[in-house]
Amino acid sequence: MTSSxxxxxxxxxxxxxxxxxxxxxxxxxxxxxxGQAGNSTxxxxxxxxxxxxxxxxxxxxxxxxxxxxxxxxxxxxAELPETAIIVLSAHVEVNEAMDLxxxxxxxxxxxxxxxxxxxEFIDTVKRITAGAAVVDPSLVQELVRxxxxxxxxxxxxxxxxxxxxxxxxxxxxxxxxxxIFVTEGTVEKHVRSILTKLDLxxxxxxxxxxxxxxxxxxxx
Amino acid sequence: MNAPETGAGGGAARxxxxxxxxxxxxxxxxxxxRVATLVAGGARxxxxxxxxADELGHLIGAEATFVSRVDVSSPxxxxxxxxxxxxxxxxxxxxxxxxxxxxxxxxGRVRDEVPIGFRTGLRPxxxxxxxxxxxHSARINGEELANGPFGAIVGKLGVRxxxxxxxxxxxxxxxxxxxxxxxxxxxxxxxxxxxxFMELAATAIANAQADQExxxxxxxxxxxxRLAMLIAxxxxxxxxxxxxxxxxLRHFGNGTARMIRYEPDGTATxxxxxxxxxxxxxxxxxxxxxxxxxxTATVLRTGRAVRVDDYRGIPGxxxxxxxxxxxxxxxPIHVNGxxxxxxxxxxxxxxxxxxxxxxxxxxxxxxxxxxxNAQNRADLMTSRARIVAAADETRRRIERDLHxxxxxQLVSLILELRMVQAAVPAGLGELGSKxxxxxxxxxxxxxxxxxxxxxxxxxxxxxxxxxxxxxxxxRRSAVPVDVNVRIEGRLPExxxxxxxxxxxxxxxxxxxxxxxxxxxVDAETSGGTLRLRVHDDGIGGADPGxxxxxxxxxxxxxxxxxxFSLHSPxxxxxxxxxxxPVPADGGQPDAGHDQ
Numbered sequence: 001m002t003s004s005x006x007x008x009x010x011x012x013x014x015x016x017x018x019x020x021x022x023x024x025x026x027x028x029x030x031x032x033x034x035g036q037a038g039n040s041t042x043x044x045x046x047x048x049x050x051x052x053x054x055x056x057x058x059x060x061x062x063x064x065x066x067x068x069x070x071x072x073x074x075x076x077x078a079e080l081p082e083t084a085i086i087v088l089s090a091h092v093e094v095n096e097a098m099d100l101x102x103x104x105x106x107x108x109x110x111x112x113x114x115x116x117x118x119x120e121f122i123d124t125v126k127r128i129t130a131g132a133a134v135v136d137p138s139l140v141q142e143l144v145r146x147x148x149x150x151x152x153x154x155x156x157x158x159x160x161x162x163x164x165x166x167x168x169x170x171x172x173x174x175x176x177x178x179x180i181f182v183t184e185g186t187v188e189k190h191v192r193s194i195l196t197k198l199d200l201x202x203x204x205x206x207x208x209x210x211x212x213x214x215x216x217x218x219x220x
Numbered sequence: 221m222n223a224p225e226t227g228a229g230g231g232a233a234r235x236x237x238x239x240x241x242x243x244x245x246x247x248x249x250x251x252x253x254r255v256a257t258l259v260a261g262g263a264r265x266x267x268x269x270x271x272x273a274d275e276l277g278h279l280i281g282a283e284a285t286f287v288s289r290v291d292v293s294s295p296x297x298x299x300x301x302x303x304x305x306x307x308x309x310x311x312x313x314x315x316x317x318x319x320x321x322x323x324x325x326x327x328g329r330v331r332d333e334v335p336i337g338f339r340t341g342l343r344p345x346x347x348x349x350x351x352x353x354x355x356h357s358a359r360i361n362g363e364e365l366a367n368g369p370f371g372a373i374v375g376k377l378g379v380r381x382x383x384x385x386x387x388x389x390x391x392x393x394x395x396x397x398x399x400x401x402x403x404x405x406x407x408x409x410x411x412x413x414x415x416x417f418m419e420l421a422a423t424a425i426a427n428a429q430a431d432q433e434x435x436x437x438x439x440x441x442x443x444x445x446r447l448a449m450l451i452a453x454x455x456x457x458x459x460x461x462x463x464x465x466x467x468x469l470r471h472f473g474n475g476t477a478r479m480i481r482y483e484p485d486g487t488a489t490x491x492x493x494x495x496x497x498x499x500x501x502x503x504x505x506x507x508x509x510x511x512x513x514x515x516t517a518t519v520l521r522t523g524r525a526v527r528v529d530d531y532r533g534i535p536g537x538x539x540x541x542x543x544x545x546x547x548x549x550x551x552p553i554h555v556n557g558x559x560x561x562x563x564x565x566x567x568x569x570x571x572x573x574x575x576x577x578x579x580x581x582x583x584x585x586x587x588x589x590x591x592x593n594a595q596n597r598a599d600l601m602t603s604r605a606r607i608v609a610a611a612d613e614t615r616r617r618i619e620r621d622l623h624x625x626x627x628x629q630l631v632s633l634i635l636e637l638r639m640v641q642a643a644v645p646a647g648l649g650e651l652g653s654k655x656x657x658x659x660x661x662x663x664x665x666x667x668x669x670x671x672x673x674x675x676x677x678x679x680x681x682x683x684x685x686x687x688x689x690x691x692x693x694x695r696r697s698a699v700p701v702d703v704n705v706r707i708e709g710r711l712p713e714x715x716x717x718x719x720x721x722x723x724x725x726x727x728x729x730x731x732x733x734x735x736x737x738x739x740x741v742d743a744e745t746s747g748g749t750l751r752l753r754v755h756d757d758g759i760g761g762a763d764p765g766x767x768x769x770x771x772x773x774x775x776x777x778x779x780x781x782x783x784f785s786l787h788s789p790x791x792x793x794x795x796x797x798x799x800x801p802v803p804a805d806g807g808q809p810d811a812g813h814d815q
Contacts, residue, residue, distance in 0.1 A: 015624070015628045015632070017629070017632040018628055018629075018631055018632040018635070021631075021632050021635035021636060021639075022635065024639065025635060025638075025639070028639075028642070060623075060624065065620065065624065066682075066683060067683055090623040090624070090627055090628070090670065090679070091623070091670060091674065091679050091680070093680050093683065093684055093688065093692070094688075094691075094692070095684050095688050096683075096684070112627075112628070112631055113627070113630075113631050113634075113663065113666050113667070113670070115631060115635055116631055116634035116635055116638060116659065116662075116663050116666070117663070118635075118638045118642070142692075142695050142696065143695065145695075146694065146695035146696070146697075147697065147698070147699065147700040147701070148700050148701075148702075149700040149701075149702050149738045151700070218691070
């Protein structure tokens with residue numbers, strides 16, 4: 001992908017109004033929506049022919065209104081590993097997040113309503129196309145806030161908890177540093193401390209780090 | 221009767237006729253006393269009848285005696301002649317109702333030829349017949365006896381004379397007693413001695429009989445109580461049918477009992493079978509190929525009790541003969557004034573006792589109530605489960621409409637608003653910020669809609685299953701939760717939803733009322749049952765009567781055929797245990813991401 005050309009996007013959602021809304025938002029924000037689909041069959045045909053940089057997919061689509069979008073995402077990832085994928089859902093579930101994240105980087109799993117916070121949504125989309133793996137903050141919050149009897153998270157300081165949540169959302173060390181107003185070096189120290197305290201492995205890639213943290217949070 | 225004065229006169233007139241008469245009276249008294257003691261001790265009628273036969277034999281010096289019941293029955297189906305010795309009676313000519321005698325007690329070595337239960341028609345030339353006809357003792361001997369209907373047996377036993385005396389119980393001809401001797405003949409006056417004894421023994425027989433009726437009543441009551449308890453426990457109708465059939469066999473059968481239901485389309489279904497069986501006996505399956513003159517067809521046609529005395533006389537009765545049945549009685553079961561079905565009992569021996577129909581009709585009348593209750597309860601359970609399922613389905617639809625419709629539209633609207641906001645010229649900053657606030661408020665509404673739809677039906681339950689849904693519930697709980705779920709794959713939707721609501725309500729209760737510091741949730745499936753236990757360490761004292769939430773849970777779990785129990789002692793925490801049946805093939809297809 002050259003920097004001069006706008007990243008090409010395909011969109012899949014059975015709600016035409018919302019789809020058009022997202023399309024026009026992306027078009028105005030430096031992306032080029034090259035095709036729209038109302039179900040996963042159309043989406044797959046479109047993705048195979050257009051080989052876009054990004055696919056934005058509604059998880060619930062006809063005919064079953066189940067998790068068709070998730071299945072389509074898996075197929076696209078297998079056939080077109082270069083294509084970034086964002087799955088949008090009316091509600092977020094940790095199983096679906098982990099399922100998706102397991103297939104690699106350049107992935108996003110977000111609440112549909114995130115698109116209404118336009119600036120942040122566009123920023124997230126750009127991070128994902130650039131290689132990040134992003135999980136909706138509301139899901140991470142639910143996981144981090146869950147109260148446990150003899151909680152393993154009790155060994156973390158409040159700041160470390162904050163860093164852990166941002167790690168789970170898919171922020172890079174630089175991204176975390178920006179969010180909590182500290183230097184990247186400080187973030188690195190926090191991350192090392194967290195991994196040691198929770199006995200988590202060092203991960204070479206960000207999406208593996210996200211997955212490891214999610215798994216830990218879900219299982220505790 | 222007054223006590224005989226045996227002591228009077230001392231030994232002086234030992235052999236005078238008066239003395240002999242006195243001794244006879246004393247013997248008779250002693251015999252009666254023994255029989256009466258037996259009755260008072262709760263002996264079964266069969267024992268009493270045998271004792272009477274015994275005492276009579278000793279009293280009059282007979283080698284053999286019989287106590288027989290007399291009954292009047294219409295000519296029986298399928299049995300031109302009762303089994304027994306061949307008859308000299310000409311066929312046809314039977315306008316009179318047939319009288320039968322059934323041996324109920326005997327004395328002497330006669331059991332092989334004339335066993336207890338031996339039943340035969342009364343015919344001319346029989347002492348019994350003469351006694352019944354004349355209502356007095358009747359004696360037959362010599363040629364008349366040897367050439368009579370029992371000539372063969374008489375010859376075999378070496379009987380040369382017989383006396384029969386009617387037995388009158390409470391003013392009715394109850395039966396007849398027969399005494400036989402191999403001597404030339406009985407002494408003169410034996411008739412009156414026999415009559416004297418039997419007149420007094422009749423009281424014992426009547427008492428034994430009344431006692432037996434009472435015992436049978438108590439027995440029937442006990443059987444019905446057992447059935448009622450099965451129904452109250454919520455056992456499925458099949459279990460109740462099988463139990464009722466077992467009771468029928470215990471009370472009336474002599475080999476087999478069956479329950480058959482008549483279906484509205486004219487077919488019949490075998491609901492339960494106890495005892496003998498064969499390839500045509502398939503419980504729960506259509507009951508087919510029954511003979512057109514057999515019990516099933518005749519009860520259906522007439523709505524009355526029917527008997528078959530010998531399946532050899534029934535065209536198409538071979539399957540029953542092959543399974544070892546000879547005779548049977550079927551009585552209708554009427555439920556709500558409609559012929560619902562039939563209970564039949566069968567025997568591998570001769571005809572069933574003559575009062576079987578009457579006794580069974582009383583029994584089936586009461587069984588019908590039990591059956592109707594079981595059926596009603598099953599119908600009620602099904603409709604409850606249907607109502608719960610329909611309500612769940614409605615909630616699921618509302619949740620979907622909110623997610624896919626309302627919320628989606630809100631998101632579209634906000635997005636559009638954001639576009640408009642972006643298009644506002646730089647000079648109209650206030651308009652832009654107003655639009656922004658509007659969008660934020662709408663976003664708040666969208667969040668609310670998501671929360672509401674989650675409360676209506678947790679989408680995660682449909683998409684990811686009970687395990688994931690319970691873990692998610694645990695994460696959202698204000699009180700720390702230890703979730704331990706051992707469930708493979710998916711369960712039927714109604715079971716998942718039911719279990720979910722139990723946990724959800726208990727977590728709410730733990731946070732709001734119980735002041736608990738931790739809640740444990742354990743769920744496990746094994747052997748077709750989901751076992752769910754939720755317990756907290758709070759203050760206890762939860763009252764299911766007051767807490768409508770807990771009452772609702774109990775109703776829901778019971779509607780699914782499950783068991784719900786609450787244990788919440790003051791200061792001892794609150795624990796709920798549920799057991800839910802999980803049909804083997806009732807699971808939903810696994811969405812594939814429930815680990």
